[in-house]
Amino acid sequence: MSNTTKTPKTMGTSKTTERSSAQRINWRSTPTYVYLTVVALLVAGPVLFAFVGAFTPTGTIIGGGAPWFTAWTLENFSTAFRNSPLLAQFGNSVLVTLAQASLQLVTSLMAAYALVFGNLKRPNLVLAFFLVTMMIPSETTIIANYLTIRSIGLFDTLIAVFIPFATSAYAVFLFRQAFKSFPKEIHEAAVLDGVGPVAFLFRFLLPLNKPIVMTISLVSAIAAWNGYLWPLLITESPSSRTVQVGVAALSDSLSVDVGSVLAGLAFVSLPMLILVIFGQKFLTKGLTQGAVK
Amino acid sequence: MVGTSHDRLSGTGGLPMKTATADQRVKPPEQRPRRAHPWAWFFLAPAFLVLLTFDYWPLLRTFFLATQGTDLFGAPSGFVGTDNFELMLTDPRFWNTILVTFIYTGASVVGKVLIGLAIAIPLSSRLKGTPLLRSIVLIPMAVSVAVAALVFKMMFQPGTGLFDQISGLFGAGPAGWLTQPQMALLAVVIVDVWCGLGISVLLLLAALDGVPEEVMEAAQIDGTGTLQRLWHVKLPLITPTLFFILITQSIAGMREFTVINLLTGGGPGTATNTLVIDIYKTAFGSGTSDYGAAAARGIVLLLIIVTLTFIQMRVLERRVHY
Numbered sequence: 001m002s003n004t005t006k007t008p009k010t011m012g013t014s015k016t017t018e019r020s021s022a023q024r025i026n027w028r029s030t031p032t033y034v035y036l037t038v039v040a041l042l043v044a045g046p047v048l049f050a051f052v053g054a055f056t057p058t059g060t061i062i063g064g065g066a067p068w069f070t071a072w073t074l075e076n077f078s079t080a081f082r083n084s085p086l087l088a089q090f091g092n093s094v095l096v097t098l099a100q101a102s103l104q105l106v107t108s109l110m111a112a113y114a115l116v117f118g119n120l121k122r123p124n125l126v127l128a129f130f131l132v133t134m135m136i137p138s139e140t141t142i143i144a145n146y147l148t149i150r151s152i153g154l155f156d157t158l159i160a161v162f163i164p165f166a167t168s169a170y171a172v173f174l175f176r177q178a179f180k181s182f183p184k185e186i187h188e189a190a191v192l193d194g195v196g197p198v199a200f201l202f203r204f205l206l207p208l209n210k211p212i213v214m215t216i217s218l219v220s221a222i223a224a225w226n227g228y229l230w231p232l233l234i235t236e237s238p239s240s241r242t243v244q245v246g247v248a249a250l251s252d253s254l255s256v257d258v259g260s261v262l263a264g265l266a267f268v269s270l271p272m273l274i275l276v277i278f279g280q281k282f283l284t285k286g287l288t289q290g291a292v293k
Numbered sequence: 294m295v296g297t298s299h300d301r302l303s304g305t306g307g308l309p310m311k312t313a314t315a316d317q318r319v320k321p322p323e324q325r326p327r328r329a330h331p332w333a334w335f336f337l338a339p340a341f342l343v344l345l346t347f348d349y350w351p352l353l354r355t356f357f358l359a360t361q362g363t364d365l366f367g368a369p370s371g372f373v374g375t376d377n378f379e380l381m382l383t384d385p386r387f388w389n390t391i392l393v394t395f396i397y398t399g400a401s402v403v404g405k406v407l408i409g410l411a412i413a414i415p416l417s418s419r420l421k422g423t424p425l426l427r428s429i430v431l432i433p434m435a436v437s438v439a440v441a442a443l444v445f446k447m448m449f450q451p452g453t454g455l456f457d458q459i460s461g462l463f464g465a466g467p468a469g470w471l472t473q474p475q476m477a478l479l480a481v482v483i484v485d486v487w488c489g490l491g492i493s494v495l496l497l498l499a500a501l502d503g504v505p506e507e508v509m510e511a512a513q514i515d516g517t518g519t520l521q522r523l524w525h526v527k528l529p530l531i532t533p534t535l536f537f538i539l540i541t542q543s544i545a546g547m548r549e550f551t552v553i554n555l556l557t558g559g560g561p562g563t564a565t566n567t568l569v570i571d572i573y574k575t576a577f578g579s580g581t582s583d584y585g586a587a588a589a590r591g592i593v594l595l596l597i598i599v600t601l602t603f604i605q606m607r608v609l610e611r612r613v614h615y
Contacts, residue, residue, distance in 0.1 A: 032415050039412050040429040043490060044445045047432055049455065058407045089463035111340035118333025126337065133348040137548050137598045139569045140591035142356060143576045143584050144351030164347035167340040226437035228551040233577060244439040248555060251443045258447060269440045280428060287492065288499035 047269070058259035076263035083254055085238050086264055089246035091141040092158055093225055096242055097222060100162035100224035101217055107167040108216070112175030113201050117187050127176065130169040137166075142233065149234055156236045162224065171216045174286075177211045215286025218279045225272055243268050352595075358588035369584065377589040386563065387571075387590075394567040397482060397553075398546030404486035406535065409493035414523065416494070417501035427498065432493030442555040445484045446471070449556070474564035477557050481565050482574050484552045489545065493538055500534035501527065533609075540605040547597055568594050 003065045041048075057073045081087055111130070115123055138145075145164055154160040184207065187193050206213060231242040238246065276283060360375040381387050412430060416423055434439070448455040449470035457467045470480045504527055512526045528535075550569045553559060559566035559574065566574075568590060576587035 029418075032418065036412075036415055036426050040426050043412075043487075044429050044432050046441060046448070046487065047436060048445045049448065060352055082411055089415075097528070101515070107339040107343065110336040114330075114333040114336035118330050118336065120329045120333055131343070133344050135599050135602045136348055137544075137591075137594055139548055139550065140355055140595045140598075141348065141351035142572070143355035143587055143591065145347055146577075147584075148346070148351065166342070167343040169344070172340060197336065198328070204492075222435075226439070228437070228439045229554075229573070237508065244437055247572070248439060248443060251446070261443070261447065265440050265443055269436050272437065273432075273435045273441075276431065283431075283434070284495060284499070288496055 011273060047273075050262045050265045050269070053259060055086055055263075058257055060230075073259075076257075076259035077267065079257060079260040079268070080250060080254070080264040083247060083260070084250040084264070085241075086243065086246055086250060087237060087243050089243045090267070092161075092240065093243040096158055096162045096227075096231075097221050097224040099158075101220040102164050103162070103166040104168045104171055104220045105137070105213070105217055107163065108169075108171035108175055109201065109206070109213075111167070111172045111283050112179055113205065114195070115172070116175050116179040117200075127173075130172045133169045136149075138230070142230070146233060158235075158240055160234045161227070161231045161242060164230070165224065165227075168216075168220065171220065173217060174212060175209075178209050182208070184222035211282060211285065212284040214279070218275065219283055219286065221275065222272055266292070336604050341417055354596075355588045355591050358584050359592055360475050361585045363583045363585045373585070377585045381586065381589050381593075389563055390568055390571045391593075393478070393563070393565060394547060394569075397478065397485075397549075397565070397567055398543055399486040400478075400482045401489070401546050401549075402539060402542045405489045405493040405527055406538055408486060409490060409497050409538070411498035412490070413494050413501055414527075430494045431491045433488055434495070436488075437556060438488050438549075438551040441488050442484055442552045445480070445487070447479055472555055474561055477561055477564050481553050481556050484556060485546065485549055488552065489542055493542070494536055496534055497531070500531040504530050534606060537605075540601055544598055544601050547594065547601070567612060568597075573597075 054076055055072050055074070057075065075285045114120070115127060124244055148153055149164075154163070186204070186293075187200065191197075191206065195203070226244060227242065228244045232248075233247045235241050235245065238249070241249070247264050247268045251261045254260050254264075302377045329361055330599070358369075359377050360374060361372040362376065364370040416426060416430065451467045451472060452458060452468065456470060460466075460468055468476055470476050508526060508530070509522060512522045517525070547567075548569055549567070550573065553565050553567060553570050556571070559570040572587050572590045572594065575581065575583050575590060
């Protein structure tokens, strides 16, 4: 975590920026601005489309395609909620996301702590046990996992949705990298002073590694919220579907009512949009470290 | 099973970049034999248990399933040796699937890198107001693939969708976005590129910002033009990141399910029938349920992903460029 990578944000506001942009007031960079604005509009386009359309009366969404700012309505949302159990599925997704993210956090914190401070005989072998799983695509093991879940009677339950993801080798790896820079002597001293491993983990390591903990929680939560293939396969009844699968069903059933489908889509994407906006700092930092030299 | 949880964001179908070098550290100097703290295994146990149950065991079981035949009702019909593989490898439809998978993956990776560069390079030129633009470009990261696919599906609707309406303004007829084989393939690639654009731009920006100012200034003093500096100095300096994106997004592309399942379901015909869609349909599709054949396809996917990961580790050992 203590990587030298600078986040885009800090660089964007560095001194050089202010100087150079104050010097030449921008006539030369106008084309760049225009270009970037067009790019931003194109990138944000689908999201804008969904949010504008969600508040536009369906009849006025011209031809069922382009929404125009003619009138505002909340009708689309009530139609969407009336025609599908989207609200209940939203609750399911919240539960799954909380369970999956916190399980991943706890199990990988514990594993990483043992890897670094457990005085293991062959720590690299144990690490390899984790890393190898990152090469196994879940699409390969999905049939076997489906059979496992069916045979232990968890099919069509919320537990089945998150239990296979109760740990994350990637998180173990990132926590291990972060913990390695922690002085071993302090750990030894704390242990001699009678601090137990659990207490050490929560009183020393966690507070000192808040940024990486935030990053991993955020990434875990986003991944859990966005899951699609596994929840689609392992649940069946509308009441145990997650919101991603539910909104796909809504989109099928209301396909002519464009406004309501867009309302459902906007509703589903809102939590993560908010989370990403507020967690931007942690996300950019966490995701670029390890990838950029 | 773990792979899925993070791959879309960080492309961790492969290993994180520092693995190769991180472990070749010096051995601990202590002389007395190391004895694990008694609590260590207890701490490792939960994660171990999950990985054993949902990664290692199903992997073994997949190899076993691949040797099993399937009767008309989808029940296993006993050991058939390598029949599933022979059937698969002699089936022209399977090779079409592989071809589609590689075209899809290749096109979307190239799209993510090129469009990513086209956005990241001007963004990194430190203009005023770019922090806001930088945030906007991250939007695709916040939107789930399912939601993105469904929004695009609406825009691809024949005749009434946004895309056909816009092309209609220029007098063109409906493009058949999801009904013409080649257009459908292009459509799923477009959606996949959009979904991966956020992470691609994020990584490229971090790399471009990391290029030392002095290097660029030195190049400028040497009298190189802006484009020359970009091509001969900046891009070579960020090759490790380009390579990282290339591999991780290739892995993500090979594994993509949501976009295709929601937009085309593999169709029209077999135009967008990638390996993962094929695995899903073979195992759980309506009517057929051939776990043996699906497991064999799963093993092909595994081989592709493992190969890509090894290429990544190999090249990283050699430190792509500096």
